[in-house]
Amino acid sequence: MQSAEDTSTRRRVAKGPGSSGGFMSGSGYDTDTLLQYDDHDHKDGHSKLRPPIGGRVSSGRLHKPYPTPPTSISDFIHQNLEHLPPAIYTLLSCWTRFHKIGLADIVVWDEAHFGKFGSHYLKREFYFDVHPPLGKMLVALAGLLSGYDGNFEFKSGEKYPAAVPYVAMRVMMATFGVALVPLGWYTAVELGLSPWACHLVALMILCDVAWLCISRFILLDSMLLFFTFTTVFFLTKFHNQQYHSFSFDWWLWLALTGISIGCVTSVKWVGLFVTAVVGIYTIEDLWDKLGDLRMSTRNQLRHWSARILCLIILPILVYMASFKLHFLILNHTGPGDAQMSSLFQAHLVGNDFWKNPLEVAYGSKITLKNMGWGGGLLHSHVQTYPSGSNQQQVTCYHYKDDNNHWLVLPRWNEPAYNPNDELRFVKDGDVVRLQHPPTTRNLHSHPIPAPIAKSNYEVSCYGNSTVGDVQDHWVIEIVDDIRQGKKDNVNRIRSLTTRIRLRHDILGCYLSAANKVLPQWGFKQIEVSCVKESDPDDIHTYWNVESHWNDRLPPGDVKHYKSPFLRDFWHLNVAMMTSNNALIPDPDKDDILASHPTDWPWLRLGLRMCGWGDHQPKYYLLGTPLVWWGGALSLIVFVMLLGTYLVRWQRRYVDMDATGWAHFLYVGKVAFYGWFLHYAPFFIMGRVTYLHHYLPTLYFSVLMFGHVIDHCVFSARWKEKTKRVVFGVATFAIVANFWWFRGMAWGIEGPVNEYWGLQWRKVSYFRL
Template structure:
């Protein structure tokens, strides 16, 4: 069997096998007991190959039971390399994992979120909940009780099993390596290319470093790898549609799409890769005139069920579990709707008086997605009127309180007279009891929304004017419909129209600069869009001793409404994470700096007494994989030009395989990288880590295509190229191992790490 034939096998034979010995490698249908192998380029029953191929092999019976350990190893030789790589991965991921006995980098966030789950306190974050629930489960398995605050840089107390938690989290990083091996096998790469891909995943110090802490990134990477693996496995089942394996790997891919998207929304990028593959696959089936309409519909239905419905159900299930666990009031309450909060343990909304009256003290919740509470404080605007600031704030304090007060020309509230209920079209003043000032607007541009009027607090109990008047407009009531007479707390949706100017009180989606404490801008909107949710408000907390408490049965919030509300709030808050022009973020980096590793990221303090971790990739892996992307595109252009001139460089099946692996690698890289180029939010180098995987696959694919597969090279040459690449990866990993395993003492004592002047390893910041 030639090297070229062996390279085309879906499952490569082990180095110890000989040409005369039978090959007991396993395929999807059984065992091969001859040397014929399975051709990855072949495809049966498809007129035009698409992303590539997996061929049909004759069904073979099982091999005879092994009579010795040697036969057992020989029959399972295909699994020996990934087992060895998995053990090596355990060593690299677990070595010195507890060396830093303090909270490192984003452990401060995700460890804290895990604590909230263990204490069942509701919190808010911009990421979906699955990864953080896994962090909490890891803490539960480790014996952690949720009592530590995870303050950045703080030393772990003895009762926090941080080493056990890090080890369990590192298992996701461990499993990346065998997944990379098996994915390379499914892509039809030769054994040399499979080894190199596995080595690069094993020995990249960025992947290694990010896997050793209590973070979400190891889970994001793991589920990205499993999604790609599932896609390649499903692709190799295409010739036996609707078999058990076909259904299993299709559902496996969909399930992992749901998981990766439930860890971070970046998972939608690998979802897009699966989507493009599916579109092309179905388009080719649509052109197959031998396929009946019924079969076409079955193919469509299977993709919809497994790649759309199943991921959505997994994603929604993570939020359902999130809401079920976090049943107590916590720091993230204000991001949710008032009705949702009313059902949290520890919230006293059920004691709210139901009907709002003049003299009631209340808080007003903006009903835009993730909207906060109407807020004011003693600080003034540095621009515009320089009056007292009015904002939206997501945390509860006394500066969120307002009192319903009559107009200046009306008598004050008589606490011993008849109760006057608040109704539609009433003209009121909103008094801020903490400062005594009135909610006010005037013809002054808002600080951010220049086309809107500024909203401020002005005057006191005796000083004010007609610009303090607001008309209460009822939009509807969740329980009672559109036509209501009295305003209820929690359920009635309101708008506040400025009587003099005709504009509407509205919360922006942007935060103010540092002088506004990054709180949400509130302005008076001149456009009067009745569908704008950010001009809707409801009464959240409500205090009035003259009124009876409401009924809890009126305060039910449906899951789908809460699910949608939280997701929009997450995306809105994520988009609001924009770089602050007034403050330099030394950790941030731009996407164009990532492929050639322009800079790294300090994950902790850089003092001489700190164990220091620097998020930096193995240079040859990052640089080589990036160059391979350009080489891959260039090679494709050259091949297409030569085809146009009627040159034949490859057989059709080889050409299909070249395109298939190239599409998976390049489109996967592009779909993960390009969105960051148009994002307004702040970005960091760890955002490139899922993208790197596809560049590594491209590098392995091109080395296979140009060196390991062609017959023009002798085995000696191929082994020399393989050995040089492997030794280079191993050598650079060993040189930079300290940035992932921890650097002790003065950083300047560790010479030789500054391969690029832009790396801030030695700078004192």
């Protein structure tokens, strides 16, 4: 009967999988039992075991002493030969990313958004977007360095004028894409993969058509991918410094991991997914250290404090700093003003809020801003509700126009407002009528269900200057004042600072705008209704006077209008979240660009990025099939391998020593957790999804592919000739696959029907 040692395809010692389970499993803390490879383990077929050195880690790249300073050019070259392959890959990456980058001289896909946001920075106009500001500020920086003046509107499909250096801007954005290839190489090295596997990882990143295509335009995705890659790279570098905790290098890579987390989340919130990967790693790491009884309580606290400082506080500071810079640059009024609080807007250059009379009186013309997160301005227009009362619509609108104006007038059973009478200021408990000047109708509610929030009452505009009823009466309830404090200290309503609620005098309901979007008949504006429940903490029932005009009153003092940064920071982030959640599929439209997450790994559907005319370059966002399918299949193979090893271990078969098992789990967890945490959330999101959302996820499947093929082939007991054949076939297939589909990223010229070879599946890629 053959022994287990004879039948094994992997190196073995008498140590089973159950001996290590976390990211840091087998990490060298138990120096009495941990066994390590020496440098010859990768050269022969037998395991040479020796005790660990100084508690070094047994997963990832094995630590090697720093080389002595070179004494000659040949020594220098010899010591740095390992950097030659990534240097070559970087040059190839430059060629693929920059080749024909200016072929399309029109605004392609989301360049219409992010180029325009860059223009706002250059003109210092405040705008609103659902993404954090760092990436868009980098777009603006690219424009500034290119000599762009910010005056192009970036309309989709419009031809770039000669004054817009779009090629230079694209090149700067593509530089982030160039860096993905060397980052992928060095991350594979730090993960401890063999040189064969490192080459395959770098080649897959270099040759993927989707990563190539998305990197060649003025978009945020290349920056999102870059900071995702740097986060994983810095994490692996930090992991490999665990043999010498609290050294300079240990602190450096831990801090850089935190900074990278802050940067990736400051480009898009998708960066929170890679943050979760770092979080899981850190929890397992600290849990393992907690079980090390030889580690002093002081060192335990130092480890916890270091993680809190570098992986929580530092990323938050980076994230907040991006918003602080955002506010400092965008100090002029712009199209996104209405998303911010009235106090914030008061300090924008070009805004006239500082001219507002301080206290509101009868006869004042005002605009009312809802103080709910993402709330807009109380608005009405001549269109009517298609059902219910069929009266004039009342909505919340995020842009300024005359339909946001309201006159504060006495109720119907009081004398009409006379501009020659003595001034009467609006106080807490007053019953007022709000008239819409463009249509002369009055803000009104009645016991008819609202169109969307059926449990609330409908709010409409009814009557005119002389016709109305008691359903037009609203009671002013002061909540507090940002400057004066609690309600007891506030007597009169002040513009910008006083928070009020409007209670219907007859029904007792409260005027509310709870971010429910009306259908197309309501122009996708926010529904305004009258909520029956009296919840004093419901911020969607809070309003403040934003603009205020009254010729009988002097302008207020600007010192009363101060908005603290933390309040603005929080307000904008909640508004971004609210708007992001509102990006749901529109039942009234067929979005031919949208796709479902189940389509992504198998490339069932791509994304058309521009028009499809015969006389323009055409771009189609779709991955290289072998890269995407190979990554997806490697995830399945890893789970099967893990299950097989666990079953065999239960049967007392030992397939790997502690070092091999720790390395198998460590790399597998980084890749699998990263893939799962970037992919699974899209199944529970209500928002519309597109293929480019999968691009950060793809990176982890590529790492898994490198890990699995390294484990099964390059680090197993195969002949060197067999390994070379496998590597050669894989390399040829990846490069050939890229070359076949390269036109989708470099631009398809001429009639698309001539490219019949790209339609090689029954489901056509080119969905028109």
